[in-house]
Amino acid sequence: xxxxxxxxxxxxxxxxxxxxxxxxxxxxxxxxxxxxxxxxxxxxxxxxxxxxxxxxxxxxxxxxxxxxxxxxxxxxxxxxxxxxxxxxxxxxxxxxxxxxxxxxxxxxxxxxxxxxxxxxxxxxxxxxxxxxxxxxxxxxxxxxxxxxxxxxxxxxxxxxxxxxxxxxxxxxxxxxxxxxxxxxxxxxxxxxxxxxxxxxxxxxxxxxxxxxxxxxxxxxxxxxxxxxxxxxxxxxxxxxxxxxxxxxxxxxxxxxxxxxxxxxxxxxxxxxxxxxxxxxxxxxxxxxxxxxxxxxxxxxxxxxxxxxxxxxxxxxxxxxxxxxxxxxxxxxxxxxxxxxxxxxxxxxxxxxxxxxxxxxxxxxxxxxxxxxxxxxxxxxxxxxxxxxxxxxxxxxxxxxxxxxxxxxxxxxxxxxxxxxxxxxxxxxxxxxxxxxxxxxxxxxxxxxxxxxxxxxxxxxxxxxxxxxxxxxxxxxxxxxxxxxxxxxxxxxxxxxxxxxxxxxxxxxxxxxxxxxxxxxxxxxxxxxxxxxxxxxxxxxx
Ligand code: NOJ
Numbered sequence: 001x002x003x004x005x006x007x008x009x010x011x012x013x014x015x016x017x018x019x020x021x022x023x024x025x026x027x028x029x030x031x032x033x034x035x036x037x038x039x040x041x042x043x044x045x046x047x048x049x050x051x052x053x054x055x056x057x058x059x060x061x062x063x064x065x066x067x068x069x070x071x072x073x074x075x076x077x078x079x080x081x082x083x084x085x086x087x088x089x090x091x092x093x094x095x096x097x098x099x100x101x102x103x104x105x106x107x108x109x110x111x112x113x114x115x116x117x118x119x120x121x122x123x124x125x126x127x128x129x130x131x132x133x134x135x136x137x138x139x140x141x142x143x144x145x146x147x148x149x150x151x152x153x154x155x156x157x158x159x160x161x162x163x164x165x166x167x168x169x170x171x172x173x174x175x176x177x178x179x180x181x182x183x184x185x186x187x188x189x190x191x192x193x194x195x196x197x198x199x200x201x202x203x204x205x206x207x208x209x210x211x212x213x214x215x216x217x218x219x220x221x222x223x224x225x226x227x228x229x230x231x232x233x234x235x236x237x238x239x240x241x242x243x244x245x246x247x248x249x250x251x252x253x254x255x256x257x258x259x260x261x262x263x264x265x266x267x268x269x270x271x272x273x274x275x276x277x278x279x280x281x282x283x284x285x286x287x288x289x290x291x292x293x294x295x296x297x298x299x300x301x302x303x304x305x306x307x308x309x310x311x312x313x314x315x316x317x318x319x320x321x322x323x324x325x326x327x328x329x330x331x332x333x334x335x336x337x338x339x340x341x342x343x344x345x346x347x348x349x350x351x352x353x354x355x356x357x358x359x360x361x362x363x364x365x366x367x368x369x370x371x372x373x374x375x376x377x378x379x380x381x382x383x384x385x386x387x388x389x390x391x392x393x394x395x396x397x398x399x400x401x402x403x404x405x406x407x408x409x410x411x412x413x414x415x416x417x418x419x420x421x422x423x424x425x426x427x428x429x430x431x432x433x434x435x436x437x438x439x440x441x442x443x444x445x446x447x448x449x450x451x452x453x454x455x456x457x458x459x460x461x462x463x464x465x466x467x468x469x470x471x472x473x474x475x476x477x478x479x480x481x482x483x484x485x486x487x488x489x490x491x492x493x494x495x496x497x498x499x500x501x502x503x504x505x506x507x508x509x510x511x512x513x514x515x516x517x518x519x520x521x522x523x524x525x526x527x528x529x530x531x532x533x534x535x536x537x538x539x540x541x
Contacts, residue, residue: 002257002305007238007264008465010047011455012097012351016316017054017076018062019408020354022420029408029419031077035085040437042092044357044448045455048238049089050097050198052316054082058108060167061145061374062406063099064200065106069185086193095195097238102182103204104168111181112169119156126178127169128161128209129153141212146378149209161209163201165374173205173223186231196238196263203243215245221253224261233259240310240349241265248302255307264308264349267299271318274325282379282396287325289497293471293480300347300469300482311346313339314353319404323362327499327533332359332435334533336447337521338495341535342480344454345493347469355409357451358440362404363429368394372426376401412438450521457518457537463489472510478502479530483510483540490540491518496530503529514541 021033031054041049053063056071063073072079086096105112114123130138130150138159141149143166150159151166161170171178186197202224206217224241232239239262241254246265254265273291276283299309313321322328326335336359343350365371368380376397383393398404403426410432411418417432429435440446458464467484478498484491492510496502505511505528517525520536530536 002308002466004466005263005308006236007048007349008308009459010238010349011045011458012048012050012310012349013041013044013046014050014052014315014351014353016052016062016354016406018052018425019406019419021409021411022422022424025420025422026075027420027422027425028075030075031072031081031085035081035088038085038088038092038094040441042094043441044352044452045459046094046352048095048097048195050240050351051099053099053101053200058106058167060106060165062372064101065104065108065165065168066101067106067108068110070188083192090193095238096193097196097198097240098189098194099200100182100186100197101200102171102173103201104162104164104170107167107169115169116153116156116160119158125175126172126181128172129156129158130161130209131158139210139212141209141214145375146382163204163207163214165378170204170207170209173207174219179223179226183227183230186227190232190235190237196232197240199239199241199262201244202241202262203245215243216250221261224254228259228261237263239263244268248299248307251299251303251309252307255303255309257306257308264310266310266312266351267348269299270295281400282383282393284396284399289477289480290475292325293474296346297469297471297482300471304347304468309348310351311343311348312351312353313343314356314405315351316353316405317402318353319400320360320362321356322359323404324399325497328361331499331533332361333447334521334531334535335359337450338497338533338535340447340451340454341493341519341521341537342495344458345464345482345484345491345537347465347467347484350458352451353405355405357448358410358435358437359447360407360410360435361429361431362398363407363427364398365403365427368397370427371397371401371403373402373406376403410436412436450519454519454537461489461491462486463491467491472507473504476504479504492538492540493535494530494538495535496533499532501529501531510540515539516541 017029020029021037022029023032054076055066056068057063057066111123111126114121115127137148137150143149145165152159162168203215206220207214208217241262243265254261274287275281276285321339322335407429408419408424413433417428440448463484463486467486470483473479473481481494515538518537522534
């Protein structure tokens with residue numbers, strides 16, 4: 001049975017610190033910048049902030065390549081800055097989650113620097129080394145960031161495993177010393193008063209590279225349970241696992257309400273619906289709404305009473321949702337509000353990614369030279385070498401590249417969108433002159449204030465937290481509609497995904513009931529017809 005937990009009611013705001021707000025003019029966002037913007041975040045009504053990695057790192061993968069887990073990236077500030085941020089956030093009833101990266105380190109981490117010195121170095125076994133096979137890589141495992149997952153180390157004559165960039169060697173979790181190190185790191189941060197962790201690619205720590213098993217390895221859950229017992233277990237902390245390969249049955253193990261593993265995992269299955277099946281995310285195909293309804297609805301019902309999920313439409317690895325599955329032109333505003341309505345009516349803990357609350361969009365930089373993301377740059381060269389045309393590759397990058405989410409927050413229509421007084425580390429989206437926080441905060445019709453309102457509605461209604469989910473109008477190709485029901489309480493959410501008006505007919509039993517509009521994205525409402533990207537949330541009596 002599901003016990004009620006504080007994070008069931010929470011809304012989490014995700015910050016990519018490098019691109020959030022620069023307080024000292026060096027072009028890079030920092031911790032003091034976040035402190036300065038705490039009121040902006042608190043005003044939305046969120047309860048938790050998740051900070052993407054803030055630890056010392058050479059930044060091959062913007063902080064997901066950590067060279068010292070217990071110190072702060074100097075570009076972001078100091079330990080005192082973090083402590084102040086935790087304190088000032090807590091003063092506003094906001095908790096802080098840190099990003100834990102247990103699967104790999106930077107190749108500049110002291111453990112790896114030692115490990116690669118010799119085969120008998122005491123840190124050698126912290127990582128995964130294999131002899132060449134016939135003078136080649138041990139097998140054909142691929143890195144997520146293009147090319148082989150094995151890198152040859154000249155000095156010691158062996159390959160090491162890197163499921164991400166070659167500057168991110170994978171840790172060997174079979175080694176109990178590695179596990180102890182990681183638990184020690186986690187406790188170090190928990191002692192600073194944080195509320196938990198988002199755990200990077202947790203599904204990979206049980207890998208078996210010789211069998212080419214990267215996710216969901218045989219000892220994965222044994223490690224997570226040990227981690228739980230040695231660190232956050234029994235402390236009522238929020239832990240959310242990044243799991244791309246979990247189905248609902250696996251999710252139930254991760255998020256067992258007995259508290260033996262994690263509080264929740266992210267549900268990401270819908271994000272593969274716009275790629276050619278069996279191919280990579282860069283191989284594009286249009287979204288089919290019927291498929292989206294099927295996947296999201298499956299996750300809305302499958303874990304009821306036996307687990308919990310994090311809900312998101314955006315994060316630092318994903319393109320902006322209005323550009324991806326909506327409209328970032330004339331209907332951008334209604335569209336952003338439509339996605340918010342869809343998500344905030346659902347079961348699970350919603351996560352907002354910085355700028356989502358402003359309806360920020362994808363970016364199209366003129367050439368690859370403007371891009372900073374290691375995944376994007378590797379993809380570009382890999383596909384060019386394989387014979388893809390420049391145009392094809394750039395179209396994939398425009399649609400799916402991670403830098404779409406990483407352009408600086410658009411605070412105002414000042415130079416650089418008010419993000420920095422210096423030269424920003426990555427280009428600002430030129431649409432900052434019209435899309436920015438300053439123009440939205442005091443406009444009661446803005447996307448920002450729509451988020452604020454819908455978060456407040458969610459908080460008042462138990463039915464939105466614990467109510468049963470039921471998809472309706474299942475076969476409608478344009479409309480995504482569902483009910484939430486708890487005892488005698490009922491909510492209806494109805495969203496038009498089309499850029500044209502769409503007529504609808506509610507099931508008879510609903511049609512006759514009295515409805516009160518809680519929130520919607522159009523000022524005038526027509527019975528039985530939704531305007532382009534219209535969304536409504538009704539209380540049903
Ligand atoms: C998932 C993170 O979200 C992504 O940004 C990162 O590149 C990889 N894990 C590797 O740490």
